[in-house]
Amino acid sequence: MLELKNVSAGxxxxxxxxxxxxxxNYGENLCILGPxxxxxxxxxxxxxxxxxxxxxxxxxxxxxxxxxRKEIASKIAVxxxxxxxxxxxxxxxxxLLGRYLHMKGVxxxxxxxxxxxxxxxxxxxxxxxxxxxxxxxxSGGQLQRVFLARTLxxxxxxxxxxxxxxHLDLKYQAELIDYLKEWxxxxxxxxxxxxxxxxxxxxLGDKFLILEEGRIVSCGSANKAVTxxxxxxxxxxxxxxxxxxxxxxxxxxxxx
Amino acid sequence: xxxxxxxxxxxLICIIVIILGIGIGSIYVPPKTTINILISRMFSKPLGDIxxxxxxxxxxxxxxxxxxxxxxxxxxxxxxxxxxSVLKNPLASxxxxxxxxxxxxxxxxxIITGLSIPFLGMFTLPVFGLTFGLLTVFLAITxxxxxxxxxxxxxxxxxxxxxxxxxxxxxxxxxxxxxxxxQQLLFWQMGSFSSREWSSVIILLPIVVIGVIILMRYSxxxxxxxxxxxxxxxxGVETHKVKWILLGLSAGLTGSAISFVGVxxxxxxIAPHVVRNFFGSSHKxxxxxxxxxxxxxxxxxxxxxxxxxxPSELPVGAVTALxxxxxxxxxxxxxxxxR
Numbered sequence: 001m002l003e004l005k006n007v008s009a010g011x012x013x014x015x016x017x018x019x020x021x022x023x024x025n026y027g028e029n030l031c032i033l034g035p036x037x038x039x040x041x042x043x044x045x046x047x048x049x050x051x052x053x054x055x056x057x058x059x060x061x062x063x064x065x066x067x068x069r070k071e072i073a074s075k076i077a078v079x080x081x082x083x084x085x086x087x088x089x090x091x092x093x094x095x096l097l098g099r100y101l102h103m104k105g106v107x108x109x110x111x112x113x114x115x116x117x118x119x120x121x122x123x124x125x126x127x128x129x130x131x132x133x134x135x136x137x138x139s140g141g142q143l144q145r146v147f148l149a150r151t152l153x154x155x156x157x158x159x160x161x162x163x164x165x166x167h168l169d170l171k172y173q174a175e176l177i178d179y180l181k182e183w184x185x186x187x188x189x190x191x192x193x194x195x196x197x198x199x200x201x202x203x204l205g206d207k208f209l210i211l212e213e214g215r216i217v218s219c220g221s222a223n224k225a226v227t228x229x230x231x232x233x234x235x236x237x238x239x240x241x242x243x244x245x246x247x248x249x250x251x252x253x254x255x256x
Numbered sequence: 257x258x259x260x261x262x263x264x265x266x267x268l269i270c271i272i273v274i275i276l277g278i279g280i281g282s283i284y285v286p287p288k289t290t291i292n293i294l295i296s297r298m299f300s301k302p303l304g305d306i307x308x309x310x311x312x313x314x315x316x317x318x319x320x321x322x323x324x325x326x327x328x329x330x331x332x333x334x335x336x337x338x339x340x341s342v343l344k345n346p347l348a349s350x351x352x353x354x355x356x357x358x359x360x361x362x363x364x365x366x367i368i369t370g371l372s373i374p375f376l377g378m379f380t381l382p383v384f385g386l387t388f389g390l391l392t393v394f395l396a397i398t399x400x401x402x403x404x405x406x407x408x409x410x411x412x413x414x415x416x417x418x419x420x421x422x423x424x425x426x427x428x429x430x431x432x433x434x435x436x437x438x439q440q441l442l443f444w445q446m447g448s449f450s451s452r453e454w455s456s457v458i459i460l461l462p463i464v465v466i467g468v469i470i471l472m473r474y475s476x477x478x479x480x481x482x483x484x485x486x487x488x489x490x491x492g493v494e495t496h497k498v499k500w501i502l503l504g505l506s507a508g509l510t511g512s513a514i515s516f517v518g519v520x521x522x523x524x525x526i527a528p529h530v531v532r533n534f535f536g537s538s539h540k541x542x543x544x545x546x547x548x549x550x551x552x553x554x555x556x557x558x559x560x561x562x563x564x565x566x567p568s569e570l571p572v573g574a575v576t577a578l579x580x581x582x583x584x585x586x587x588x589x590x591x592x593x594x595r
Contacts (some may be wrong), residue, residue: 050489057424069489069492069493073491073492085483086483087482087532087537088536088537089479089538093537095480097491098478098491100491100492100493101491101492106473107472107473108475135535150491152493
């Protein structure tokens with residue numbers, strides 16, 4: 001279970017998110033929505049323990065402020081948007097890096113369990129056949145699947161998503177989100193995701209958190225938190241009208 | 257080709273290069289004789305009919321010189337590999353953080369003042385060089401951490417450059433004040449393996465071997481950090497602590513190496529790129545292979561430096577730069593074209 005108690009965090013002493021409190025049971029997925037600059041990524045970084053914060057973030061009742069990096073990583077994994085690759089590794093090597101926190105000994109060699117786990121994750125994302133390929137030879141969609149496999153190899157209970165569908169085409173976006181949803185339901189684990197696309201967020205989330213200028217506007221199930229009033233207010237536009245307008249066009253197109 | 261085969265070929269090349277490095281010079285010693293001398297000295301076996309002069313040249317001059325070149329080349333290459341990965345910059349090296357400028361000032365103080373600390377004797381210069389080199393890096397990193405709590409790579413590189421420029425200015429001032437020593441200082445800054453004895457090898461070898469083994473222990477952390485520090489942290493790496501250790505260790509390796517032989521550039525830049533081209537990016541392989549390739553490359557450069565205008569010698573730093581600059585351009589740009 002993930003619990004945030006009056007969490008404020010930011011950069012250079014200025015709080016970007018302010019006084020955030022929420023709780024999430026394992027098996028539930030939370031999507032964070034809000035306009036650019038509202039603090040979504042900052043909240044993800046705070047939950048991952050990547051930036052210091054005021055207040056308390058508890059995972060299974062334990063404050064992450066008192067946990068070592070490896071202990072946090074054993075509970076929480078982060079999947080971000082694609083960034084440039086500095087050095088190329090093989091697909092297998094990249095996914096094996098997800099086992100880092102489980103590797104013991106001075107030189108941290110992989111055990112047979114680590115190898116089995118990597119193979120299982122590669123099969124799960126459909127990249128086992130390409131395990132010897134270099135990651136700089138892959139398409140954006142394949143590369144993001146490699147990082148998904150690496151995240152899964154970490155064997156976390158919570159996966160934090162920071163706009164992982166950016167730069168992916170529609171098919172890969174839907175595949176990624178559907179896979180993650182299935183993973184959370186099957187394992188009884190949780191996902192906390194920042195997704196710019198409200199449609200994808202609705203597909204993934206059981207709970208929704210709407211942020212505006214670092215503060216919670218609403219939080220809860222879709223029908224409670226994602227109301228047209230709230231969306232129109234935080235995005236300063238007629239969001240639902242825009243969606244319906246698009247839908248009408250699709251309906252017209254589908255007649256042909 | 258499989259990685260194991262590539263490693264074996266690399267090791268074989270290293271052995272051949274070392275034997276050639278020992279054999280070639282003003283007096284040519286055939287590889288067979290070199291091997292015989294090595295075996296007889298190491299296992300106390302009779303030498304046969306090999307002339308004493310050859311034995312003396314090989315054992316007292318060529319072997320320590322060649323081994324020292326190999327060790328220094330290896331240390332510089334490994335240090336360059338680590339710096340490039342930690343700072344995520346293909347042009348980064350310990351020199352970026354001011355280790356060479358600092359070491360040059362330390363060496364300059366000893367050369368100009370002629371100071372010799374009794375219990376250090378002939379090692380006064382290396383000890384001063386290393387101390388000043390490491391002090392500069394320590395100050396640069398400490399200053400960076402005060403300036404930027406996240407210790408971002410760009411800040412580290414910029415602060416390192418500012419420190420280097422500032423310390424170079426001190427060196428220029430020192431050169432202006434002690435003009436009669438300028439030539440000696442200049443030669444030190446271009447590096448040389450001439451008249452190096454076994455004592456240098458015996459001191460430097462364990463430092464480099466231990467340093468490289470500790471760095472190899474951080475292979476996985478280095479792999480992860482090349483994907484970005486946030487990603488490495490999220491997978492469990494204590495990035496801040498690891499960065500300090502890695503920067504300190506690689507600066508220590510470079511500092512120890514150059515304090516014995518003077519500043520030698522380009523090996524730290526080229527070797528890691530060549531190794532990554534052949535062996536991929538995994539640091540478990542890249543670190544030891546950088547040591548071997550860097551070592552072999554340095555032995556070849558030293559061989560050229562001492563034979564091309566024989567009986568005079570060129571500074572080895574000039575040779576590494578003359579061969580290294582076009583070679584680096586070829587390796588780096590051909591790789592980019594492929595992409």
